[in-house]
Amino acid sequence: xNARHGTAWLISVLCLTxxxxxxxxxxxxxxxxxxxxxxxxxxxxxxxxxxNELKLKKGENVRLEFTSLDFVHGFNVPDLNLRADLPxxxxxxxxxxxxxxxxxxxxxxxxxxxxxxxxxxxxxxxN
Amino acid sequence: MINRRDFMKLTAIGGGAVFISGLTSLSxxxxxxxxxxxxxDFYFVQLSDTHWGYQGPANPEEANTLKKAVATVNGLExxxxxxxxxxxxxxxxxxxxxxxxxLNEFRDIVSELKVENxxxxxxxxxxxxxxGAVYKEIFGNTFYSFDHKGVHFVxxxxxxxxxxxxxxAQLAWLAADLAKQKKDAKIVVFTHRPLFDxxxxxxxxxxxxxxxxxxxxxxxxxxxxxxHIHQEHHHQTGHIAHHSAKxxxxxxxxxxxxxxxxxxxxxxSMPNKGLGFxxxxxxxxxxxxxxxEFPVSRG
Ligand SMILES: [Cu+2]
Numbered sequence: 065x066n067a068r069h070g071t072a073w074l075i076s077v078l079c080l081t082x083x084x085x086x087x088x089x090x091x092x093x094x095x096x097x098x099x100x101x102x103x104x105x106x107x108x109x110x111x112x113x114x115x116n117e118l119k120l121k122k123g124e125n126v127r128l129e130f131t132s133l134d135f136v137h138g139f140n141v142p143d144l145n146l147r148a149d150l151p152x153x154x155x156x157x158x159x160x161x162x163x164x165x166x167x168x169x170x171x172x173x174x175x176x177x178x179x180x181x182x183x184x185x186x187x188x189x190x191n
Numbered sequence: 192m193i194n195r196r197d198f199m200k201l202t203a204i205g206g207g208a209v210f211i212s213g214l215t216s217l218s219x220x221x222x223x224x225x226x227x228x229x230x231x232d233f234y235f236v237q238l239s240d241t242h243w244g245y246q247g248p249a250n251p252e253e254a255n256t257l258k259k260a261v262a263t264v265n266g267l268e269x270x271x272x273x274x275x276x277x278x279x280x281x282x283x284x285x286x287x288x289x290x291x292x293x294l295n296e297f298r299d300i301v302s303e304l305k306v307e308n309x310x311x312x313x314x315x316x317x318x319x320x321x322x323g324a325v326y327k328e329i330f331g332n333t334f335y336s337f338d339h340k341g342v343h344f345v346x347x348x349x350x351x352x353x354x355x356x357x358x359x360a361q362l363a364w365l366a367a368d369l370a371k372q373k374k375d376a377k378i379v380v381f382t383h384r385p386l387f388d389x390x391x392x393x394x395x396x397x398x399x400x401x402x403x404x405x406x407x408x409x410x411x412x413x414x415x416x417x418x419h420i421h422q423e424h425h426h427q428t429g430h431i432a433h434h435s436a437k438x439x440x441x442x443x444x445x446x447x448x449x450x451x452x453x454x455x456x457x458x459x460s461m462p463n464k465g466l467g468f469x470x471x472x473x474x475x476x477x478x479x480x481x482x483x484e485f486p487v488s489r490g
Contacts, residue, residue: 136353138354140391142388142391143392149354169392169450170392171392171393171394173354173355173391173394173398174353174354175283175315175319175320175350175353175354175355176353177283177285177320178283178284178285180283181394181452
């Protein structure tokens with residue numbers, strides 16, 4: 065490979081990389097996540113999450129997309145140090161790559177009414 | 192009129208468990224108590240989590256438990272200096288009219304208490320759905336402080352925000368309130384939720400509670416009494432002791448002991464089991480607090 069070919073090769077690799085990053089940015093809305101993510105859509109409404117049981121694999125890149133229908137519910141997984149407010153009228157996104165197997169409870173941690181205390185679920189991370 | 196020492200003997204028989212909070216050991220405190228009856232100590236009563244308006248299998252006696260507790264407090268041989276309710280006065284409802292009705296009914300029931308100095312703070316069931324609006328109309332401010340016989344009492348609101356934040360405005364107020372106190376002042380905090388992370392997966396925490404604890408840390412004599420978890424629990428964050436009170440509607444399981452924080456089942460053979468209120472004896476000289484737990488009814 066001569067110098068000229070080498071330069072051209074380098075430029076095309078760079079272009080491809082930049083293009084890949086741009087694609088990632090458009091798809092995932094974040095420049096941090098370059099690996100492929102599995103998308104899980106979750107609906108929050110008084111007084112449940114649907115689904116309320118999420119099965120993940122250790123090391124798997126997951127993007128949680130929340131839609132809240134009626135209240136600024138909260139999503140909190142204390143054991144994974146992961147939480148967000150879920151305002152209605154927009155999609156709230158959380159990225160998660162579990163680094164340990166196990167079952168981790170999540171709750172709505174914004175008091176939302178008479179059934180608030182039952183609003184929760186679990187994330188089950190397998191090896 | 193019986194004297195305090197006789198009174199303590201009586202309540203020990205009728206009341207059950209005694210928990211002494213403070214820097215000295217139990218035996219030292221007990222000795223100190225016998226000798227110390229001369230100084231200006233006093234006691235107050237804490238009731239919590241009465242959940243007026245609850246209907247469900249965890250308490251089929253829901254219409255009577257609070258009224259019985261009021262009668263029991265009125266029957267105490269020696270009346271407390273004041274009485275405090277640490278939140279969840281009512282059970283939540285999504286209907287604002289019903290919320291107002293429950294809060295008014297609660298106020299009417301506890302107006303039967305003989306002691307006139309009665310203090311309140313809200314719980315999330317009373318205040319979270321309307322940021323404390325109706326509560327404030329009926330009971331006044333959700334956070335405030337007052338002094339009694341040399342003790343500075345601070346009432347903190349960690350429930351008017353549905354996200355369990357004390358919030359920057361109230362924290363600024365707390366900083367200003369504490370700034371007026373000497374570092375060795377005797378400070379007692381009443382609040383509804385635990386200020387520390389007791390069981391976050393059961394929502395037994397205050398999101399910015401660590402900020403309040405940090406502000407209290409420089410003070411050497413601080414004790415916190417709270418509710419929310421429907422059982423007695425004692426915890427230290429550094430030198431600060433935190434004591435939760437029983438409920439007057441249904442008990443809840445020990446923190447994190449089972450998957451769901453569902454109420455413990457009602458026991459027909461022992462009505463009101465696990466429920467009750469407490470007396471707190473303030474030993475001014477040593478800034479110790481002797482806690483005596485009472486059942487809903489005595490005798
Ligand atoms: Cu909710």
